Structure formats: structure tokens, C-alpha cells
Amino acid sequence: MTILTLPKQQVRIDQGELVGYRVYSQELIHQKGSPGWRNSDTEMFPIIGPTNEADFKVKTPKGMAVQDQHGLLRELEYQLLESTETKAVFEKRYKANTRIKNSKYPGKSAAPELFWPYDFSFVKSYYLKEDGLEIRFEIKGEEGMPFMLGYHPAFNLVTEQSIIKTQEEQISIPEVMAVGSRALQVPKESSIILNDQLELTIKTEGFEHFMLWTEVPNMVCIEPITFYPYAVEQANLDTGFLYLEGGTAKHFKVFIYPI
Template sequence: MTKLSLKNQEVQIDQGELISYQVDGHELIHQKGSPGWRSSDTEMFPIIGPTNKADFRVKTPKGMAIQDQHGLLREMEYELEEATETKAVFVKRYQADTRIKNSKFPEKSSEEFLSWPYDFTFLKSFHLNENGLEIDFEINGGEGMPYMLGYHPAFNLTTENPIIYTQEREITIPEVRAVGSRALQVPNQTSITLENQLHLTIKTEGFQHFMLWTEVSNMVCIEPITFYPYAVEQSNLDNGFKVLKGKKTEIFKVWLLPKK
């Protein structure tokens, strides 16, 4: 367990997973074991979205990749690279075409192993500062590697009628639940605010959109994404790829900014 602290803020990270973020004793992160989802946060990489209708195959310039929903990164384990009182850095390293055990097999998937035809290194960093918690993602890979990236945190809901604010609209939890497993698309936004026990603003850099998902009233996932996967047929998921170019490194940022 890795712990960060700064004044009224406390963070707990379990092998790269943000399992607690408390501000003045208020828990902002969905707790494992509570109804809704078995995790508290994870990443979607190198793809976002389901693949079952495409026979778990995704087109890449190097041929078909075997990918289950939201990619193979979540099936790998983080290694702790660095830890201080206010900072922690975790890393996952992947060698092209390495077979990764699929935890959804055989109950929810026909594919026992997943693979990707590119090398990559994926860093996830937590930085606690006076304003809140910054979470950075650094992707290193070969030039031309296609990818999507989504961050999938779940937030604890404790008030009767929490509201999600975008620049254009207000969104209620029943509205999010009504969309179901597809998740509610919030396009062309770099900031969203959740009004609950505290005002929590989720601000991003590098991500273009959000999607919102929950099936319960006690938590909601507010997910920064580079691409909304339900905009295309699963067989055309490659239409949503970004590509590593030039420096072959991309950095994405998420800030969790709480206010009373």
C-alpha cells in the first residue's frame, strides 16, 4: 500500500489503483465491496470499448490485435518506481506480441490470452498538491503505434441528489443510469464538476471527451477519454486511434480538484 498526505488530504494507492482520496475526512473514491463496481479506478488502453461483436479483434497497421473490452493494460500489474510523501510513480512495460492472460476467460470471453503488436511503457503518476490530486499518464512506444486512452475512476456518492455539471448542461445520476452499459457521452469537454459532499472538478489535458457510467445510486464513473467507442461499429474501432508521432511519447493529465 502506498500512502500520500498533505495537510487535510490523504491518498491510498494499491499497486497503482487509487483506492482512497479523502479531503477533510470526506471519501471521494468509490470503495471496493460497495454496490456498483469491483474496482475504484483503472485505465483503458490501448483501446476503449467492447470487442465481442468483432470476435475480439482490432485492426492495426501491423495486423489484427486480440483485445477484450477496454484493452489489455488492466490485465497487467504495476511496478512502483518512485514514492515520496506527496508523489508516487507506477509503471507497466509490455513487449510486442506477449500473450497476457485474460481474466474474463472463459466466463465472459472466448479469448484466453490477449496481445498487442507493439512495445510500450505506460507510467501512471500521482502528485498531491495544495489544490488537489494530479494524475499523469505517460505513454512511450514506437513511432506510429496506434492507441486510445481512457481513465476510469469511480466516485463515491453520499448525497440524495448529486449533480454533474458540464459547460452546457446539468446531468443527474438517473440520466446516467438510463443510458446503461454504453455510458453517457459528454463530447468536447475538458472539465466536469460533480456536486456531492464536496464540489469536485475533474479537469483534463490531452483527453478530448468524457463518458459517464453507473448502474447504482451510490457511485458514478466520470471517465476522461480520447474517443467514444460507441460512435462506431466494433469492427471499425480502429477509426478512433491516435498515433504516436515524432518524440514517440505522449502525456495526459487529470486533476481532481475538491472544494467545499
């Protein structure tokens, strides 16, 4: 367990996963074992969304890849590169076309193995600051590699009157639940506010949209995404790709500001 601390704030990270963020003794992150979801956070990479209707295949410039829902990154293990009292850096590396065992098979998937036809490295960094928590993502890989990125944190809710606010609207938790597994799209937003035990502001850099998901009233996932996958047929998921260009890394940021 990696722990970051500042006065009135504590962050707990278990092998790269944000499993706790306490502010003024209040836990903001959904706890494993509580109803709703078996994780606290994860990443969606190199694709977002389900693939079962496309026989788990995704088109790339190097041919078909086999991916399950939200990509194979979550099947890899993070390595801790650096840790201080207020900073932690983790990395995952992947070698092109390496077959990765799919943990969803056979119970929840018909694809026993997954692969991606590109090398990449994926760095996730945490920075605990006086005004909140900053999470950075750095993607390096081959020239022209396609990808999507989504960050999938789950926030703890303590009141049934929780409201999610954007510039245009206010969204209740029952409204999110009513959408079901597809997740509610919040397009063209780089900032969103969760009003619950605290007023929590989530701001992003590099992401295009958010989507919201929960099936229970005690948690909600507020997910920055580069592409909303349910906008297209699964066979056309490649239309939502970004691409690595010029041999440079792509950077994305998420800021969690508790007020």
C-alpha cells in the same frame, strides 16, 4: 499500500490503483466491496470499448490484435518506481505480441489470451498538491503505434441529489443510469463538476471527451477519454486511434480539485 499525505488530504494507492482520496475526512473514491463496481479506478488502453461483436479483433497497421473490452493494460501489473509523501510513480511495460491471459475468460469472454503487436511503456504518476490531486499518464512506444486512452475513476456518492455539471448541461445520476452499459457521452469537454458531498472539479489535458457510467446510485464513474467507442461499429474501432509520432512520448493529465 502507498499513502500520500498533506494537511486535510490523504491518498491511498494499491499497486497503482487509486483506492482512496480523503479530504476533510470525507472519502471521495468508491470503495471496493460497495455496490456498483469491483474496482476504484483503472485505465482503458490501448483501446476503449467492447470488442466481442468483432470477435475480439482490432485492426492495427501491423495487422489484427486480440483485445477484450477496454484493452489489455489492466491485465498487467504496475511496478512502483518512486514514492515520497506527496508523489508516487508507477509503470507497466509490454513486449510486442506477448500473449497475456485474459482474466475475463471463460466466464465473461470467449478470448482466452490477448496481445498487441507493439512494445510500449505506460507510466502513471500521482502528485498530491495543496489544491488537489494531479494524475499524469505518459505513453512511450514504437513509432506509429495506434492507441486510445481512457481513465476510469469511480467517485463515491452520499446524496441522491448528486448533479454532474458541464458548460452546457446538468446531468442527474438517474440519467446516467438510464443509459446503461454504453455509458453517457459528454463530448468536447475538458472540465466537469460533480456536486455531491463536496463540489469536485475534474479537469483534463490531452483527452477529448468524457463518458459517464454507473448502475447504482452510490457511485459514478467520470471517465476522461480520447475517443467515444460507441460512435462506431466495433469492427471499425480503429477509426478512433491516436498515433505515437516522432519517437516522442504522449502525455495526458487529470486534475481532481475538491472545493
